[in-house]
Amino acid sequence: MSPLALVSARTICHHRRGCNGDTEVARARAMATALVVLLTVAVAAASPAPSTLLLDSTTLAEDVTYEVTATTLIPENDTVVEISTIVADDDIGSASVSQAGQAGQAGDGEWRCPHGCDCAALVEGTSYNCSLPSGVLAFDEYGDGITFKCQSGVFRCAEVPPAASAGRRAGRGALRAALGSVTLRGCELPAEPVTCALTRRGARTTAKLIVQAPRTPLDPVHLRGLENLEMLRITDLEGARSELPLRALGAVPRLRQLTMNEAQLELKTPLPALPLLALELATDALTALPPRAFRALPSLRRLGLWDNALADLPEDTFEEDTLDMNR
Structure with a gap:
């Protein structure tokens, strides 16, 4: 499972006040994985400019902040992102992104928003x-x-x-x-x-x-x-x-x-x-x-x-x- 999926699974359990038993944990992980797939499909459907840094579920990392837009994921600043809200029903509903406030390091070659x-x-x-x-x-x-x-x-x-x-x-x-x-x-x-x-x-x-x-x-x-x-x-x-x-x-x-x-x-x-x-x-x-x-x-x-x-x-x-x- 990708790092973002792991973060998502933890967050789902957190917002459900914990996951009791293997079934609920598996369900949370499945929802998180589906969310990553959904975001990856959006990235693949985009037609970005050559200067855009595109990311898929295999390159997402917990120590980089990603801005989720309609068509692409862009690293921003140096803070960790977490999925803060997921509709917990049979289908993936919606997700919002918030900063967790933890400093991190952007990898070599990545674009970074300038300091200040x-x-x-x-x-x-x-x-x-x-x-x-x-x-x-x-x-x-x-x-x-x-x-x-x-x-x-x-x-x-x-x-x-x-x-x-x-x-x-x-x-x-x-x-x-x-x-x-x-x-x-x-x-x-x-x-x-x-x-x-x-x-x-x-x-x-x-x-x-x-x-x-x-x-x-x-x-x-x-x-x-x-x-x-x-x-x-x-x-x-x-x-x-x-x-x-x-x-x-x-x-x-x-x-x-x-x-x-x-x-x-x-x-x-x-x-x-x-x-x-x-x-x-x-x-x-x-x-x-x-x-x-x-x-x-x-x-x-x-x-x-x-x-x-x-x-x-x-x-x-x-x-x-x-x-x-x-x-």
Whole structure:
């Protein structure tokens, strides 16, 4: 019988206030074994990502915690798991999992939730909630992207948990080197590049960066190393007085789409030469544009200025025959 089945059998007897006689012990063991088979079938039916560590009844151990999900079993932290509730009738009913609070050691090569973090399996990745020296950081990884949610404190690269320690697997949904999307929400950014945190999680660059509710303006150092960035969205500024991060844009020479929404934005000078194809400055409380505001954007094809307070536009703002304008 597998270790989990043994734990289950003991627990069944415990919740039945002991097993009297060989018959009841055998019945408890049979129920526990059926439960392990049920979990193993669920594992076998799954179609996991390559980075997922799959376990069956032959690899379960008493000194590792397993999170039971709809399709897979994932080791978590370093505590022992026990089956705490089993419906004791002729058929296996349901089971719930709780921590027994006993420390243990994960085996070599297994994935482990980082120290100081709570981890949970997502459909295509892993969610982390970490208490770090500089604050609380949550992030979700899903292979092609990552979302950082700064719940308090400063977003410091050195405190981001590394993707995997030497000799251990990365978590479910481990990042690719080149990402499709990175989101930073509510983060106070120190003077260090975003790529530093990506490197800690096993990635190098991204094609799309979304900065939501930023607590600091973007500087060139933040975008350093993102030479392949094509889309930058700065949103949820909640009407804060803001400026376009023009100096920072010099660090992303391949940028094609720029969005800045929900700010109190004031344009005093024309935009410098940029390779933008699309520019969206919507819901930014704009009341006026400077002369020749967008004439240095020869590749610009789409301009979004809706939900502003513009009474009129200077005649030389742009060349209309090259632009699809949304006001």
